[in-house]
Amino acid sequence: xxxxxxxxxxxxxxxxxxxxxxxxxxxxxxxxxxxxxxxxxxxxxxxxxxxxxxxxxxxxxxxxxxxxxxxxxxxxxxxxxxxxxxxxxxxxxxxxxxxxxxxxxxxxxxxxxxxxxxxxxxxxxxxxxxxxxxxxxx
Numbered sequence: 001x002x003x004x005x006x007x008x009x010x011x012x013x014x015x016x017x018x019x020x021x022x023x024x025x026x027x028x029x030x031x032x033x034x035x036x037x038x039x040x041x042x043x044x045x046x047x048x049x050x051x052x053x054x055x056x057x058x059x060x061x062x063x064x065x066x067x068x069x070x071x072x073x074x075x076x077x078x079x080x081x082x083x084x085x086x087x088x089x090x091x092x093x094x095x096x097x098x099x100x101x102x103x104x105x106x107x108x109x110x111x112x113x114x115x116x117x118x119x120x121x122x123x124x125x126x127x128x129x130x131x132x133x134x135x136x137x138x
Contacts (some may be wrong), residue, residue, distance in 0.1 A: 032111075
């Protein structure tokens with residue numbers, strides 16, 4: 001099968017990077033960051049265990065999808081190695097993180113927009129970018 005090893009590498013890299021990204025998301029949701037920007041405490045609609053499962057599964061699924069895109073545009077992302085992963089993570093953060101903040105502002109959840117952008121930055125740009133840059137080799 002042509003390209004089979006590259007696909008397996010992309011899926012495994014996305015799985016690991018997505019797991020790390022989901023773990024960072026979970027840590028930020030439980031850190032109290034959202035309470036710093038709001039007068040009202042953030043009441044999570046689920047238990048801590050369910051939140052951990054949700055964050056990690058969502059991180060793994062999107063990690064695999066983003067890594068598939070990374071494999072396609074690998075040659076067009078500037079720089080090499082870990083810097084290439086950080087640049088790609090920054091691009092993903094601009095698209096996804098800022099989209100989430102804009103939607104929250106439109107729906108009048110403006111007090112959660114800044115913590116969401118900060119969480120997405122550390123989750124996607126830093127953690128996901130570092131892991132994908134380190135693990136994925138063409």
